[in-house]
Amino acid sequence: MSAADDPHTTSKNSVIEMTKTVTTETVLDTPLTLGSHTFASRLIVGTGKYATFELMQECLAASEAEVITVAVRRERLVDSDGRNILDFIDLERFTILPNTAGCFAADEAVRVARLGREILTNLENPGADWVKLEVLGDTRTLLPDPVATLDATKQLVADGFQVLCYTTDDPITAKRLKDAGATSVMPAGSPIGSGQGILNPNNLRICLEYLKEDDADYPVIIDAGVGTASDVSAAMELGCDGVLLNTGIAGAKVALTMAHAMKLACRAGRYAYLAGRIPKKLYATASSPERGVVTPRGPN
Amino acid sequence: MKVILNGEETEVPVGQSVSDLLDTLSIRTKGIAVELNLEIVPRAEYAACLLSDGDHLEIVTLVGGG
Incomplete structure (x- = not known):
């Protein structure tokens, strides 16, 4: 197959033209409010798994996301090439959402959340007051541990954090997390990085109903499992307030084109809703x- | 004296501060957090915070993540 026939080869020019036609439509929607933060974009994107920092930078821009997630890790003390992700992130443009990925106990997650807050405080980024809480049950499924997540939520809320809770699509757990003070509940569409999309839309419908019944503006974000544009639209059409994704863009054959696709899908699904x-x-x-x-024709 | 730095036993001179250690390791202070024996050391205290033998020190930064 020649490059011209390959649907995964897209010139930069055509991507830019595609963008111009839709940006005027943003007036149709209201902003996304997450605690004390307000954003025009309803797409939150991760910064992991990109082949290069340069590609990540281009994809973040193309996604038009205003919130980006990062992880907290030990500083590499040897063999560092001197390049830090922060050299590729415009801290004036993006609100950083630090996660607690890799934590399997409530205390670990609380500790990592505080370290993330310290880093963002030093960077004077508005993301210093919140966290994407992940407390995982095991390494094979990377599914959330609901008991530990609830425990960590309570601790972090008491410590002044705005907590965005990664959880399963179980409506009862979702309600418990909201009751514990979570700023947003973020059910998984399917396991992290699986690309299986929205596996149980009925559960999500119940989550939305429960979480919004006394509080229509309570934000519910789909976090994890999104594989392609239609998954994002599906989540938004259900009435979710936003979508958080990473691998769906970073792992696509042409990540930059997928970043555009995800942005448009988020908007399309929202408008349809x-x-x-x-x-x-x-x-x-x-x-x-x-x-x-x-x-x-006669009736037949 | 020895401290446990990011999980590794590391020899450091007696009387070394957090600032001294960061300088020695050529770690810039932008985008890091320092935790000493499970307590976060605020950036303003790096110079005054002296290390002791057996201290557990974590120096963390941000990386790509979802």
Whole structure:
């Protein structure tokens, strides 16, 4: 297959043209409010797994995300090439959301959250007051440990954090996390990095109903499992307030094009939700008038 | 004296401060946090914070993540 035939080869020019046609439509939506933070974009993207920092930088820009997630790790003390992710992130433009990825106990997550807060305080980034809480159950599934997540949420809320909670799509757990003071509950569509999309839309519907019943503006973000653009749209069409994803872009054959796709899908799904879809019906309804047909058919 | 730095036993001179250690290791202070025996050391205290034998020290930074 020649480069011209390969659908995964897209020139930069065509991507830019695609963007111009849609940016004027942002007036249709209200901002996303997460605790004390407000954003025009409803897409939150991760910074992991990119082949290069330069590619990450381009994809972050293309996604038009305003919030980006990062992880907290030990400083490399030997063999450092001297390049730090912070050299590729515009701290004036992005609100950093530090995660507690890799933590398997509540105390570990609280410790890592505090370290993240210290780093962001020193950087004078607005993300110093919040955390994406992940407390995982095991390494094979990377599914959240709901008991430890609830425990860590309580500790972090007491310590003044705005806690964005990664959790399963279980509505009861979601409600408990909200009751514990989570700023946002972020159910997984499917396991982290699995690309399986939204596995249980019915559970998410119940999550949305429970979390928003006394508080329509309570933000619910789909976090994890998104594989492609339609998964993002599906989440937004259900009424989720935003989507958080990383591998779906970073792992795509042409990450930069996928960054555009995810941005557009998030907007498309949101608009569709706001517009209100037609009900699904078993039988057809003609769009063209039934009267005046040139060759009339009888009922059969 | 010896401290445990990011999980590794490390020899450091007696009387060394957090600032001295960061200088020795050529670690810039932008984008890091320092934790000494599970307590965070605020950046303003790096120079005054002296290390003791057996201290557990963590120096962390931000990396790409989801």
